Amino acid sequence: MEMVIRDMVIEDDSPSVLQIINQFNNEPISLETFKNNHNTYNHSPIIKRVVLELNKRIIGFGFVVSETPNIPPGFLFEKIFVDKHYQSQGFGRIIESVLWSSVIDAKPLGIQSIINEGDLKSKKWAEKYAFIVKEVQFESVLDLSTHSLTRIEDKLNQHEKNGLTFKTMKHYPGDEHFELLCELFRTLLKDSPDCNGTEMGKDMAVSLLKTFKEENIILAIIDNRWIGMTVLFNRNKNEIYNFFTGTIEEMRGNGIATALKLKAISKSIPMGYIRMRTNNLSTNYPMLSVNKKLGFVQHPGKLILTKQLVWS
Known part of the structure; x- marks a missing residue:
């Protein structure tokens, strides 16, 4: 041997x-x-x-x-x-x-x-x-085949009537915009119940965000201000993973996280994915509530x- x-x-x-x-x-x-x-x-x-x-x-x-x-x-x-x-x-x-x-x-x-x-x-x-x-x-899985794209778009249109818009990082090329994204991500991550108050170093945030496709980083915007973001990546040919969703502190409680996840779902369905998976600590009650509201089913976790x- x-x-x-x-x-x-x-x-x-x-x-x-x-x-x-x-x-x-x-x-x-x-x-x-x-x-x-x-x-x-x-x-x-x-x-x-x-x-x-x-x-x-x-x-x-x-x-x-x-x-x-x-x-x-x-x-x-x-x-x-x-x-x-x-x-x-x-x-x-x-x-x-x-x-x-x-x-x-x-x-x-x-x-x-x-x-x-x-x-x-x-x-x-x-x-x-x-x-x-x-x-x-907790690990939560959403069956994308059960969701009506038309119904989701109707809900998103209601948010847009209230001044909320969505754009991906593909609309914001250049180092200056990427720098702003990194700072937003680090701030939201530190505030997340999933992250124990840990502050991610800038170099690691840059390295991590560069692994995601620009079109899979979705921003929530009001009056040209970035107020939240959600990030997706291809886990395999059938499944997309919702890596992170967060909203700035002053805008929490207004349904922004739910809207961001709806936007992520509406983006994933036409791409041919049949499932969306995500993970959250059992103490992250707000996001677990959002997931349940959207139809995510809890699976054995970690x-x-x-x-x-x-x-x-």
Whole structure:
């Protein structure tokens, strides 16, 4: 048996790593989506990605990064995947021990991770190494085939009569507009109940927003002022993902988030998607209420795990 653990090479290793990760996804993600997700981490001050090969075949993958959305200030985010055919053989622990060197260097306040809600094996493994369940992230899915485009457009027209308009970033080319988008996104993200008050660094925000197509970043506008945004990306050929929706504080409670999601739905249906998926923490009551109102159905979600660390 020949075992090697080494740094991941994104371009070369992504197809094999994705095969493992999709064993744990409720719905498979595309190779493009996976690469985009991981390219956004390139601006993290701390980043370590490794693969574990057994007899020249990748059977495990793990990474640790800093300053990502949804983690508490001062924490690192860590995730480890082992092919289901090779679990309970110590490979996850080997990957974790290699990532630990980056953790030691950073001396964070703690580590956060995430697992599927029904994955009892991973939960038991994490609890063995002092992780505890912090909260639940709900997963909500909308069947787009049940929605009438005409009815949605009628609702959007009512909003437009009240002065609310929608445009995508395709209408706002240039660095100056992109800079404004980054600042809006960072502000909304910090205010979101999903993000624990964490402020995303500017470089990471730039890196993340550049992974989305301009036409999939939708802005809500009143009197030429950007008051909210929603972001979509192609998860696979059948499914589109609603990555983020937010409204500036002074405009909350006026149905702007609902209108943004309606606009996202109206955009997705003609593109041929049959589902829209999104995730929100169980504490994000306003957005969960919006999702329920629009017909999203709750599916098994994720458990957010944390481990406190004390350094001498």
